Amino acid sequence: MEKEEIKQKIYDLVVKSTGKKKLKSSDIQKQISSDTGCSRDEVKDALKDLMDEGKLIYTYFGGSYVELPPNQ
Amino acid sequence: MAAPQRKTDIGPPHYKEYLPPVIQKNFGDWKYHQIINPGLMVHVANSGDKIWTVRVASPRLLSTDTIRDIADIAEKYCGGYVRFTTRNNIEFLVSEEKNIEPLINELKSKHYMIGGIGSGVSNIVHTQGWIHCHSAAVDASALVKVIMDEFADYFTTKQTPNKVRFAVACCTNMCGAVHCSDIAYVGIHRKIPRIDHDNIKNMCEVPSTVACCPTNAISPDPAKKSLKINADKCMYCGNCYSVCPALPIADPENDGVAIVVGGKVGSLRSNPKFSKLVVPFIKNNPPKWPEVVEATKKIFNAYMAGANKHERVGEWVERIGWEKFFKVTGLPFTFQHIDDFTIARETFRTAATFKW
């Protein structure tokens, strides 16, 4: 699967979970990798891109989570 | 001027660049060291080379002015090389013997507190406290200051039977190894968190807040879209506040300090030990917490009077027995001293052999 496609799936998953369940990086890696058959490393790499582009951010509330930036 | 180009994932610089030349040359090839006095030691390499270390205390919190002064001193006498210890001391690394005396003279003239090496009181490992922490039940730096002022002579000149390691943690999160120190202070709460029902929804995730409680005292309150706390189960640890900011627990009337003693991390003579509770609560009394200092003096003086050479506080207490510890220190024994958490039964006395 193309990296851009994985990125979109990750982004959609985070959008869907917002306000319902805070996702950890490993939740995303497990979920996307089982949905798509991609390796964990591929998902991790796509997630890193989303972070570097500022589309997603890490947050901390007694544990580290992946969320949308606050202004979106 | 624009900031320079950022780099990621580079890690810290390599340590070799920061070692004095005599250390680079004799790395891993040291023969022995000798403590000349509590402020000065020398390490001798198999090559015959020597490096002297002059140790001074710091309050850990340092201004850039003071760091510049430390850097200037290091440049003058140490070729610019200086290190810090895990207990927040500053170590000036001297390669030339002739620089030791003028270094010590300059440190003295600037009122640096020189010492902390060997069997005595070294600097105190501690946490942020009210200077910078949201969950602090007590200030940390102030406790460090009043305890170190009280026992200053044991840092600079006087000896104890073995090292006495103090530690301060401003809450039960314990961002320092206070659970294994000779004498340590822990900030504690005594009342359950208040529930800010309006903010739970925005600020907190219910399942993770429920799950974080060590005693399962927290449950969902679906009617209010909030949480409930079972007051009979809560032991005021504050873990939930770190996960959910809408559960404030700070309470000026009921927060204070517990004292625990007898821990150690080294394996010398006896295995590492946890610190045990000896004073369950002393109410916060800023700025100088005099009651904490008084209780500490009782413990410290009893140790000085009773311990054999090389015994740490915990080894001394184990030799005489905890029942005798409470007798010789005069500290009261209460219900709070008897464990009712996860390892309680391991701590009950399963023999009729004890002292009166």
Place this chain on the structure above:
Amino acid sequence: MPKKYETPMLDELEKGPFPSFVTEMKKAAAKSDMAADALGQLERCFKDNRTHWKHGGIVGVRGYGGGVIGRYSDLPEEFPDVAHFHTVRINSIAGLFYKSSFLKEMCDIWDKYGSGLTNFHGSTGDLVLLGTKTDTLESIFAEFSSRGWDLGGSGSAMRTPSCCVGPARCEWANIDTLDITYATTQEFQDEMHRPAFPYKFKFKTVGCAVDCNAAIARADCSIIGTWKGKIEINQDEVANYAKSGMNIQTEIVNLCPSKCMSYDGKTLSINDDDCVRCMHCISRMTKALKPTGEKGASILIGSKAPFVIGATLSWVIVPFMKMEPPYTEFFDLVRKMWEWWDEHGKNRERIGELIIRRGMREFLEYIGVDPMPQQVKEPRRDPFYFWKEEDLAK
């Protein structure tokens, strides 16, 4: 000129011989509005008998999930310059060595962008820059990283590994604690900066069982240097210690935990087979006693502060491992441990707590380590244990 607050309570803490943190804050407050408000708010904390900080978790530098800790005043109107007052963690040098040139550069950067207040060091061993605003974080990161310094760890990630002074300045180091720390930090940069663990993970490396970095009490993975050969005895130096007033019988022989030493007034002997390498005798007679033979480390897992099940000390997993570059065996072991923890760990569950919850057998089998008596103080006391099909077939 920054604001000036009356601080009668804190002023009390400028008296006495020990260096005063209040004096440090006042020095910074003379130059920085942020430090001035931090001082003013601290006096207020002392007056009110409580903290006035709030935590919050959406600050950081782009791409990283750690290294910056969000902190906000709960009295932002009164103390506007600490409305944001975030911490930046800089990954310190292994062994906490510095050069004056770096310290001065660091001070210039920090005076420009932050409060001028620091911690040398945080409990985990980071160089801590105490107090800055959200919009300066990227500049601070660029200034440090362009000079070769990276951020440390925070959150559910590998935290900044730390060690004792080791072979740099100690004759007792059995392993190169600085190199292990540096190599581990470099090997796992992604695990440090992009938090993906159930919770934090700390490495601490010490050269011997004296444990000058409290590895056994505060590291998920404690690496403790040790050896397998004999303790070499220099009898002339033993005689010198006796001559200089040491009572070798009471101070050394009687305090040996495994009772493996004897002394006849002239000669000191050690039954090396019974030695547990506690370091008491060596630390007291450093000129006379020297470990020899194969050097390496014991790998222990699981120590942490009391949340959630009570404080733990690390326990032995691998009794002996050679620790030599490129540390392949060690890094492979670490990756296996993390895989298992990632698979089963709950949010905020440390690896030691997970081992206690699911059992040592599952953990040891997963990482491929055999059961050994060195891993326990004593065998179980209860008769309630599992059998697997493969055990029955044996």
